[in-house]
Amino acid sequence: MAKIYTDNEVSLDPLKGKRIAVVGYGIQGRAQALNLRDSGLDVIVGARKGSSYDLAKREGFDVFPIGEAVSRADVILYLLPDMVQPEVWGEVERNLRDGSTLDFAHGFTIHYGLIRPKETVDIVMVAPKAPGAAVREEFLRGRGVPALVAVHRDATGEAKARALALAKGIGATRAGVIETTFKEETETDLIGEQLVLVGGLMELITKGWETLVEMGYQPEVAYFEALNEAKLIMDLIWRYGMKGMLERVSVTARYGGLTVGNKVIDEEVKRKMRTYAERVVSGEFTKEWLKFYKEGNIEELMKRIGEHKIEETGRKIREIIFREP
Numbered sequence: 001m002a003k004i005y006t007d008n009e010v011s012l013d014p015l016k017g018k019r020i021a022v023v024g025y026g027i028q029g030r031a032q033a034l035n036l037r038d039s040g041l042d043v044i045v046g047a048r049k050g051s052s053y054d055l056a057k058r059e060g061f062d063v064f065p066i067g068e069a070v071s072r073a074d075v076i077l078y079l080l081p082d083m084v085q086p087e088v089w090g091e092v093e094r095n096l097r098d099g100s101t102l103d104f105a106h107g108f109t110i111h112y113g114l115i116r117p118k119e120t121v122d123i124v125m126v127a128p129k130a131p132g133a134a135v136r137e138e139f140l141r142g143r144g145v146p147a148l149v150a151v152h153r154d155a156t157g158e159a160k161a162r163a164l165a166l167a168k169g170i171g172a173t174r175a176g177v178i179e180t181t182f183k184e185e186t187e188t189d190l191i192g193e194q195l196v197l198v199g200g201l202m203e204l205i206t207k208g209w210e211t212l213v214e215m216g217y218q219p220e221v222a223y224f225e226a227l228n229e230a231k232l233i234m235d236l237i238w239r240y241g242m243k244g245m246l247e248r249v250s251v252t253a254r255y256g257g258l259t260v261g262n263k264v265i266d267e268e269v270k271r272k273m274r275t276y277a278e279r280v281v282s283g284e285f286t287k288e289w290l291k292f293y294k295e296g297n298i299e300e301l302m303k304r305i306g307e308h309k310i311e312e313t314g315r316k317i318r319e320i321i322f323r324e325p
């Protein structure tokens with residue numbers, strides 16, 4: 001079994017007296033910066049002028065242009081979008097002090113060789129296995145989300161201790177931290193989000209909803225069934241495991257689920273999963289994404305799902321479910 005680091009075996013000491021610059025105050029940057037500061041660490045933010053810069057200022061950080069933040073820090077969390085990291089790298093590299101630690105939340109740009117930091121800095125990763133919102137929300141509840149840590153290069157002799165300390169500072173050791181490699185994190189993260197977390201879930205729910213609506217059932221009833229309750233069933237799986245979930249639904253649901261689910265999500269689907277997973281490992285997905293990033297428009301792709309009827313139904317229902325009391 002993998003070694004899982006928990007809170008009481010990891011110390012924040014390797015970061016004491018060090019200044020941490022969080023570069024990019026977005027989905028991960030904001031959550032990690034706030035958690036690290038609440039953990040008592042010295043955190044500044046590097047951001048370009050704009051809404052993230054203003055938000056970081058409003059939330060009480062000293063905010064600097066990216067290059068200046070890097071030059072003032074010992075530990076740099078490089079939390080710009082993966083495709084933006086190579087574009088801004090020149091400004092970071094020019095300001096990176098020897099003996100500093102460069103930390104990523106995903107191994108993408110290092111693993112695929114899109115940026116190549118100089119030999120005199122540590123290259124580490126603390127990759128939360130969660131969306132940024134959960135990184136912050138769980139921390140505020142006194143819990144954390146799991147994370148993976150990895151050391152790609154140890155220039156200081158302290159790289160792993162600093163990475164683990166960062167993981168503790170964001171609250172991840174409260175939930176468990178596993179050591180990995182940049183390769184394993186990058187590939188599993190991309191495969192997981194494509195097949196299961198983002199792509200798979202979205203399509204499973206949407207196609208289930210479409211099936212019900214095409215059979216003439218009310219869209220709102222289909223939404224409760226295929227989307228809203230999916231979260232509640234997932235909570236049971238999350239908390240109690242597959243068998244524990246089965247024990248908490250009716251015997252009829254148990255029988256139907258066990259005998260029909262694997263006929264729909266069958267070996268053919270699994271074969272396709274493997275095909276797309278292999279495209280990640282071979283680098284083909286990354287090649288396609290780099291080309292699309294230059295030539296395509298992600299907003300256009302978002303339109304297909306944004307304009308889907310399930311979203312129209314969902315907006316009405318969410319207004320009721322999430323209205324302020």
Ligand SMILES: NC(=O)c1ccc[n+]([C@@H]2O[C@H](COP(=O)([O-])OP(=O)(O)OC[C@H]3O[C@@H](n4cnc5c(N)ncnc54)[C@H](O)[C@@H]3O)[C@@H](O)[C@H]2O)c1
Nearest residue numbers: 024025026027028048052079080081082084105106131132
């Ligand atoms: N989003 C998540 O929940 C999540 C989860 C795990 C890991 N990650 C990883 O975290 C890293 C950051 O991703 P994110 O989703 O938090 O990013 P994001 O899309 O929230 O953007 C981060 C920040 O980058 C800034 N930015 C964008 N383009 C810029 C440019 N050209 N120059 C300067 N600043 C620019 C934005 O203003 C924003 O503040 C990535 O490596 C990603 O894979 C993200």
Ligand SMILES: CC(C)(O)[C@@H](O)C(=O)O
Nearest residue numbers: 129130131189193197198
């Ligand atoms: C939150 C995810 C999907 O786990 C992350 O990997 C991302 O890329 O945003």
Ligand SMILES: [Mg+2]
Nearest residue numbers: 106189190193
């Ligand atoms: Mg990802």
Ligand SMILES: [Mg+2]
Nearest residue numbers: 129130189193
């Ligand atoms: Mg992920």
